[in-house]
Amino acid sequence: MALHLTKVAYGAQSLEELHTWFQNRGDVAKLTTRYLPKRAAEIERGGSLFWVYKHQLVARSPILRFEEAEGGKTSIVISATLIDIYPQPKRAHQGWRYLEDQDAPRDLAEGETAGDVIPGKLASDLARLGLV
Numbered sequence: 058m059a060l061h062l063t064k065v066a067y068g069a070q071s072l073e074e075l076h077t078w079f080q081n082r083g084d085v086a087k088l089t090t091r092y093l094p095k096r097a098a099e100i101e102r103g104g105s106l107f108w109v110y111k112h113q114l115v116a117r118s119p120i121l122r123f124e125e126a127e128g129g130k131t132s133i134v135i136s137a138t139l140i141d142i143y144p145q146p147k148r149a150h151q152g153w154r155y156l157e158d159q160d161a162p163r164d165l166a167e168g169e170t171a172g173d174v175i176p177g178k179l180a181s182d183l184a185r186l187g188l189v
Contacts, residue, residue, distance in 0.1 A: 060155060083137060085134055085135065086135050114144065
């Protein structure tokens, strides 16, 4: 089973803006982090970086590999393809966190939009009540 990471889409003003971050980037994008995740080998076996926006997991980017970066840091090399997922509540956090494969939300089907599933605020409120 793959292991995933979650990261807050800090600075994104909308889900559409998050998508524009990845347009015209080519095939890959790099995020710099201080440390190589201890479970990097598990992540490289099909893991993704799940994006948190407004306290919800909303999209994912497949993780391709990890590389050394300047200053002893690590680059997380991700696909510049952003895949929309079924929104799932997730508290904001600093840096990245692990997400087990069985806890990861499914991808949205072709033609399905997050708004068709459940609006973000409503999904968050329902999750807080333990109803979803």
